[in-house]
Amino acid sequence: MTSVVPLLTLVTALQLTPCQVPGASEAARCGTLEVYENRTAATGRKIPIKVVVFPAKSPAPAPDPLFILAGGPGQSATEFAGVLIRDFAFAHERRDVVFVDQRGTGGSNALQCPLGGSFEEVVHSVAIGVDADLPAVRACRAELERKAVLPY
Numbered sequence: 001m002t003s004v005v006p007l008l009t010l011v012t013a014l015q016l017t018p019c020q021v022p023g024a025s026e027a028a029r030c031g032t033l034e035v036y037e038n039r040t041a042a043t044g045r046k047i048p049i050k051v052v053v054f055p056a057k058s059p060a061p062a063p064d065p066l067f068i069l070a071g072g073p074g075q076s077a078t079e080f081a082g083v084l085i086r087d088f089a090f091a092h093e094r095r096d097v098v099f100v101d102q103r104g105t106g107g108s109n110a111l112q113c114p115l116g117g118s119f120e121e122v123v124h125s126v127a128i129g130v131d132a133d134l135p136a137v138r139a140c141r142a143e144l145e146r147k148a149v150l151p152y
Helices: 007-013 078-087 119-127 134-145
Strands: 017-020 027-036 046-054 066-069 097-100
Touching (some): 078 097
C-alpha cells in the first residue's frame, strides 16, 4: 500500500516570496517545492517544482484556487504566467491563480537538449521525415540521464 502525503503538509513546505513576473503588471508570489523524483519510493534524488501564485484581488477570496498547468511537449506554465494571468482575469478577481511547471518543464528540472538549428528547423525536419542526428540524440540522452531517470 502506498502512503500519500497530505496536501496540507506539501502546502506548508512551499515557501512563497514576493516576485515580479515578466509581462505581469501586478506582484506575484513565487516558490519552488522540492519533491522526490521517484514519488513512489519517496527517497533518492529530489527535483524542484516551480510555482507562481497571483493572489486573488478580492478582500474575501474564494477558498478554491485556479491551477494552471501548461500542455506539452515541455511547455512551462510559469514562463507564460505574466501573459496568461490576463486571460484568467475573470477568475483572478475572486481566486488565487496558481501556475505550476510540470516535472521536466520550465523551472521544474527541464528536460531539453538542443539538437541543432532553430526550433522551427528541428520541427520542420521531423515533420518532413528527415532522420534525426543520432549522435546528437544519444549525447542529449546521456546529458539528461545526469539529472533525471529516463524510461527505456
